[in-house]
Amino acid sequence: MSKNQLPDPNRDFPAWYIEVVKRAGMAEHSLAKGTMVAKPYGYGMWERVQRALDDRFKLTGHENLYFPLFFPESLLSKEAEHVEGFSPELAIITHGGGVELEEPLVVRPTSEALIWSTYANWIQSYRDLPLLYNQWGNVVRWELRTRLFLRTSEFLWQEGHTAHATAEEAHREALQMLEVYKEVAEEVLAIPVIAGRKSESEKFAGAATTFTIEGLMRDGRALQCGTSHFLGQNFAKAYDVTFLGSDGERRHVWGTSWGASWRLIGGVVMTHGDERGLRIPPKIAPVQVVIIPIYRSDEERSAVLEVAHKIRDSLTGQGLRVRVDDRDHHRPGFKFSEWELKGVPVRIEIGPKDVAAHQVVLVRRAGGAKEQVATSAAVDGMAGELERAQQDLYDDALEYRNAHTHTASTYDELRDGITATGGLWVGPWCGRGTCEERVTADTKATIRTLPLTPEDPGAPCAVCGQKGAETATWARAY
RNA sequence: CGGGGCGUAGCGCAGCUUGGUUAGCGCGCCUGCUUUGGGAGCAGGAGGCCGGCGGUUCGAAUCCGCCCGCCCCGACCA
Missing domain, CATH: 3.30.930.10 (Bira Bifunctional Protein; Domain 2)
Structure with a gap:
């Protein structure tokens, strides 16, 4: 491997x-x-x-x-x-x-x-x-x-x-x-x-x-x-x-x-990020599209690079940030791994076969198999491709957050939950520092947020049981 | 500041216990050839005030003392 x-x-x-x-x-x-x-x-x-x-x-x-x-x-x-x-x-x-x-x-x-x-x-x-x-x-x-x-x-x-x-x-x-x-x-x-x-x-x-x-x-x-x-x-x-x-x-x-x-x-x-490295949202990615040329001979190299540069120029013309990785001292496999580590959202591979067929191989960092796409379609569809990549990252992160947000109404639930699973724990808090300190001492979690505008008194405090609590979100934090 | 660890090539390390001629290894780097669709192979080569200062000794990366720096754990983090 x-x-x-x-x-x-x-x-x-x-x-x-x-x-x-x-x-x-x-x-x-x-x-x-x-x-x-x-x-x-x-x-x-x-x-x-x-x-x-x-x-x-x-x-x-x-x-x-x-x-x-x-x-x-x-x-x-x-x-x-x-x-x-x-x-x-x-x-x-x-x-x-x-x-x-x-x-x-x-x-x-x-x-x-x-x-x-x-x-x-x-x-x-x-x-x-x-x-x-x-x-x-x-x-x-x-x-x-x-x-x-x-x-x-x-x-x-x-x-x-x-x-x-x-x-x-x-x-x-x-x-x-x-x-x-x-x-x-x-x-x-x-x-x-x-x-x-x-x-x-x-x-x-x-x-x-x-x-x-x-x-x-x-x-x-x-x-x-x-x-x-x-x-x-x-x-x-x-x-x-x-x-x-x-x-x-x-x-x-x-x-x-x-x-x-x-x-x-x-x-x-x-x-x-994932086990392969970064995944950068297209809107802040220094390189949004990387093009990897694949070739053996010098003739293939110049033919492939010519197409690669044309694609780069039309993408750049759309205001996209594109890099052709024409380094001769690294092989394609190395480049694939490196640009994945660097989290570039979309990779285009072009070899002699692709040049002949007027197509490219398109690979999304966020997942999915390699896909052969007509060159013109890849160029025309790239902006949309990046928008989808941006949205996919957000959706993934939101799904993760939803799956790791829990509610607690008792102290045992709150303390054991934070300790066992991490994530965000939502529970009522009476507003007193002593209750806050107790949770922090037991779990190392702190209150990350309270509602933007103070709530009407609600459920009993998850720590002390006193009424008039508002909803606090707890987590261990950086 | 307390506890623990580490300073040797760009990076990661071995060597130190038991001092001894030219200080090694892997990766990276340079050159050449062969390679190139998922992290290339071979050959050759360059690169070291062994953290610093002082001491012991015929001789110190190695032993002793002092100093400096960094890392990990803790305290701290508006």
Whole structure:
């Protein structure tokens, strides 16, 4: 059989993940602990995700800007909960230019502190509102345990920061951007996600309410794929951001912030990958169609390549991303395996027999046998083929999630269920931290989502039995 | 920070216990020939401050000390 088998994802998912990411050429570890080199194949996916998000940010009225990587340490300390949340993960610069700095600089773990302290100067009147800005950049969080794409000391992301005159408007903004994340996750990354609200213990340090989208990975663990925060007036008060209303009253502004990172790429790997490697959704695939020429002699080679290049050109003309793998030092079988590992949605094989018959062999990564198709039909039908591949990945992932979503009404069901099967467990929760902590202590699962808007009191709490619970979704998470 | 492990060619490793002439193996890489429809074969070749510093010794990858780095488990993860 084939060589260089990947670890079995069903037996050792973490080993499978790291091998796929490395061998597909997405990323590798770099020199400093916990840092990562994003290689072209992985960065190419990130570029597609960036574009999908950025287009939607613009359509919803936002503009990009850029704040610096460093700011004075003292700035952070103005919002008590915020500084407490971040202080363990800060990278702090104490020296520059060969001398000790008068005041240390922090490398941003997120930019709320700097941005709100700056917004204070930009906002005077209700006429300056709303402020709808976003920035693309990197942040640093000194993580103890890191994983490629999922948790690295430095990572790439975007962070949106908006300021509004009313709580209602800010709240709407936070939910609107959550919806943008959900749309990108589902329609672009083909990852079905649950949109919800975080519990008090899981929310962002400094936020009034944190919203999240959560996906379910193939090993039964949940992954937070994006968060959007309604900040209330917390940062406005900490950094004294006020405006004069049309009524002449001075008020603090209401804020939001929202972020998504290249962790999404890790989510794609863990949602769609299989024992052969990656399966990349066509919308973010750096290569959507790979053409493998097959030949023996030089004459065959030039005849086959001529057709291969023609097909490539007409597909490229449709706006598709196509690669002809004309490397002469690898045989076809090697290329088949390699492009499957790299998750290219559609492969076209062309040999001398196909050239003679004006056909190609078409192979879908998502499964199914090889199919002989007339060349013209393959070219004309490719866009539709990729749309189906995109949909198939989503449908597969949704089916998996549905099959791994369970309900529990008693504590035994919840605890034993999480421990035995993983996946998502839905059960009523009274809202008290003690009940939440008990589940986490017993199962290592956390509340991933609560309903977007608080529910009317319902069934008794699965943990303590007290009435007035709302529906919580539990899972072990990354 | 606590517990455990590891630093030898691009990658993965052996050698170290019991010091000894030129430090090996697999993969990868380079050249040539034969191959090419599911991970090619043969032949030749290149590539090493053996993590660093110091010590013991006629002689150190190997023994001793110190240092540095990385990995795994735990604590942590807004």
